[in-house]
Amino acid sequence: MKQIICALASVVFAAQVDTRQTFTVGTAKASRGQKVYGAIKVPAGSDAGYDIPVALVHGARPGPVLAVVAGSHGSEYASIMAVEDLIARVNPAELSGTLVLVPIVNIASFEKITPHVNPVDNKSMNRFYPGNARGTQTDRASFAVTKEVVEKCDHLIDLHGGDLDENLRPYSYWTVTGNQRQDEISRGMVLAFGLDHIIISRDRPKDPNASRFLENTASTRGKPSFTAEAGRSGPVDPNEVKTLADGVMRVMGHLKMTRQAAAPVRSPVWVEVVSVSADRDGMFHPAVDRDSHVAKGAKLGSVTDYLNRPLQDIVSPEAGIVMFVRALPSLKKGDTIASVGVVQSTPK
Ligand SMILES: [Zn+2]
Structure with missing residues (x-):
């Protein structure tokens, strides 16, 4: 009997242990209640290495780990500025869980104002996931983001927008993985985010080792995730920045990371897209x-x-x-x- 009581006590104790007293992404290491800044190192290889900046908000209380990534396309400015806003806005004292904020993956694109691709190797930084440690810069950066961000999070939101040549209306993507439980969770997140036009993605690769897109790298690893887009063709519209940043805050409320109420968007318009080239x-x-x-x-x-x-x-x-x-x-x-x-x- 005594042994059973001891065993029960240790089970209860284990359930209460905070397994994430500290949280590390790249060079950023945070204790509970801290906001810290650092970098995800992309080592040099056949071309130059570089640092991907990361802010880590480790909430005062345990909860889900949400990663928010932007700037895979470094001239989709509204999405980048939305993550900049969140870095300043989220208070670790009021957070249950952890927020990993990566505002610009594609630094070379941002610095050289190059749409669609990383000018170092001419590859899109949202097509080569889960990446390759021995490839060119985009492959190595994708590999580092997979290891440091995707594998460490429970959910991921990938933010995009109209690039310099795209006059885009805001929308989200909902990926149908075929795992009903996971798809219900990601659908709840998309509806909480609040954009009322939602593209249904049924054709994303199912193989986690050939996941191609960032969101799909998280989705094929069983982490309910989605992509959202707002902003267009250069100049930053503060309303579209706010749309994206407020959407992330609502998803955090929906995931019980904050106390913010997050009613799902009313009357969403579900679409499938056809492109003209x-x-x-x-x-x-x-x-x-x-x-x-x-x-x-x-x-x-x-x-x-x-x-x-x-x-x-x-x-x-x-x-x-x-x-x-x-x-x-x-x-x-x-x-x-x-x-x-x-x-x-x-x-x-
Ligand atoms: Zn994009």
Whole structure:
């Protein structure tokens, strides 16, 4: 009997032990109730190494670990500024759990104002996950983020926006992994985030070793996660920064990391997207704005040559909502001209 009581006592004790008295990401090590700053080291390899800045807010009380990452595309500024805002805003004394904040993954893109890719190796920094310690800079950075951020978190939010050439309306992505329990949790997070247009992603890779995207690297490791986008084509709109930062705060409330109430968005619009790509070089002239509702076959814009001679009208392949449309005249074969969201019934 005495042995049983001892065993029970140790079980109860184990349940109360805080296994995360300290928390470490890269060079940042925080005790409970601390906010600390550091870097995730990307070692040099076939090209230069660099530091990815990280802020760590280790709450006064235990709870989930939420990672918020931005700047995989270093000229999607609203998403970067939203994480900057959160670094200042979240108070560890009021937090249950841990917030890992990575505002800029793609430092070279940010510094050189290069859209879509890391100019060091010309790779998108949201296509090479889970990364490779022996690859080029993007591969090694993706590997470091997988090890230091994805593997240490319970949930991840990847923030993006319209890049320099994208006139984008705000939306989230909800990934359907097929694991019903996980998908219900990520869906609750997306609805708490608050953007009312949600793209249903059914085609993400299922193999954790070929996860490709950052969010999918967390999702294929069983961590309910999602991606959200706001901001467009350069200048920072404070309202879109606020949209993203407030959305993260609502998800933290939803996950019981704070006391903030987080009612799910009313009347979400669920869409699946079809993209239109350029099949020739030229100059693009948009005929629609972001968020336009278009019929199938409606004109989205036109392409001319560099002497303003008409080459082609670009039409919508489906009836839907313009999620983004090319913001700039520059057009190379293969560029995305527009993304049209086709409205779906509420997913079961
Ligand atoms: Zn992006």
